[in-house]
Amino acid sequence: MSTPIVNPPMGRASRILGVGGYRPARSVPNEEILKNIDSSDEWIRTRSGIESRRWANEDETVVAMSLEAAGKALAHAGVTPDQIGCVIVATVTHLYQTPSAAAEIAHKLGTNRAAAFDISAACAGFCYGVALGSDMVRSRTADHVLVIGVERLSDLTDHYDRSTAFLFADGAGAAVVGPADEPGIGPVVWGSDGQHLKLIGQRQEWREALYHEDGPQLPALVMEGNAVFRWASYEMANTAKQALEAAGVAADDIDVFVPHQANDRITTAMARALKLPDHVVVARDIRQQGNTSAASIPLALERLIETGEASSGQLALLIGFGAGLVYGAQVVRIP
Numbered sequence: 001m002s003t004p005i006v007n008p009p010m011g012r013a014s015r016i017l018g019v020g021g022y023r024p025a026r027s028v029p030n031e032e033i034l035k036n037i038d039s040s041d042e043w044i045r046t047r048s049g050i051e052s053r054r055w056a057n058e059d060e061t062v063v064a065m066s067l068e069a070a071g072k073a074l075a076h077a078g079v080t081p082d083q084i085g086c087v088i089v090a091t092v093t094h095l096y097q098t099p100s101a102a103a104e105i106a107h108k109l110g111t112n113r114a115a116a117f118d119i120s121a122a123c124a125g126f127c128y129g130v131a132l133g134s135d136m137v138r139s140r141t142a143d144h145v146l147v148i149g150v151e152r153l154s155d156l157t158d159h160y161d162r163s164t165a166f167l168f169a170d171g172a173g174a175a176v177v178g179p180a181d182e183p184g185i186g187p188v189v190w191g192s193d194g195q196h197l198k199l200i201g202q203r204q205e206w207r208e209a210l211y212h213e214d215g216p217q218l219p220a221l222v223m224e225g226n227a228v229f230r231w232a233s234y235e236m237a238n239t240a241k242q243a244l245e246a247a248g249v250a251a252d253d254i255d256v257f258v259p260h261q262a263n264d265r266i267t268t269a270m271a272r273a274l275k276l277p278d279h280v281v282v283a284r285d286i287r288q289q290g291n292t293s294a295a296s297i298p299l300a301l302e303r304l305i306e307t308g309e310a311s312s313g314q315l316a317l318l319i320g321f322g323a324g325l326v327y328g329a330q331v332v333r334i335p
């Protein structure tokens, strides 16, 4: 037989050691959105929960916002950049196809040549990244993994399309995943439902947009909002339930519910379907932040920790879902 391949022993536990976020400075109230679309403040608030959202300025790039969020997450975790073995960036709005945002961020943070890559899993991206990071730590592929969810959705929004103009927003959130004595990240329940591929996505591909016969177009995001709404409200509660079962915890054991901040009514419908008891704190970050896709879960989690509504050691149920349609959920212990 030829020489056997050596693998390090498996079986180490993982947990989130720190989180951090970056919210763009500019807050955009519903009134400003109404300059471009036929709608009302009342309609936007009652249908989505959104009162205002944050939009990035020119300097608040995907990389710049990520570096701010990552710096806070590293400080919260007590981990230095040179300890990071891998950087995973979940985004659909880094407008360079290559090189990855992750490679630039790994370099600018001062990691010691960490592995780095971007993932495209839309609003499920952060949960996907945490799942990958957790498995890397457990299998000793990396000691510490920096997971970032970041979007500048305002760049890919048609600000005259009333089905999306009020919804999408910008921001970055990050988490450091590292080794632990006890499991702090439950098994991910994830998947894709490609029969709904057309419900959210870019209007056309870049080549078609750039060389359009009427001149260059913005390949903006388009969405069949109501169909997504129904799918998310019903199917995602089941996925969240499976994540609880996979982690061996009951709805009663959960302290905090942090779903992707897609729409406040989806959050309410899921919380009801899950029969979450009254003591569970439910993230409602969308109201002042809008829908920031991959960034929404870490931003909402950070806000709950900052306000004291969530505290270290508590159990949080996370669920992300979006274009694909793709989804991922897991139970985590709050750092």
Ligand SMILES: CC(C)(COP(=O)(O)OP(=O)(O)OC[C@H]1O[C@@H](n2cnc3c(N)ncnc32)[C@H](O)[C@@H]1OP(=O)(O)O)[C@@H](O)C(=O)NCCC(=O)NCCS
Binding pocket: 037, 038, 039, 040, 043, 044, 047, 048, 123, 162, 163, 166, 200, 223, 224, 225, 226, 227, 228, 229, 232, 262, 263, 291, 293, 321, 322, 323
């Ligand atoms: C977008 C969303 C807020 C719309 O809410 P909704 O209750 O589903 O509204 P509908 O699309 O069914 O439209 C209801 C009515 O409002 C109208 N409408 C649509 N957009 C409007 C707007 N911005 N202002 C005023 N009226 C609007 C529609 O034309 C429709 O009118 P009609 O009843 O006369 O036909 C909601 O569907 C949603 O949030 N969906 C999921 C979003 C999401 O999760 N996206 C991506 C995953 S990250």
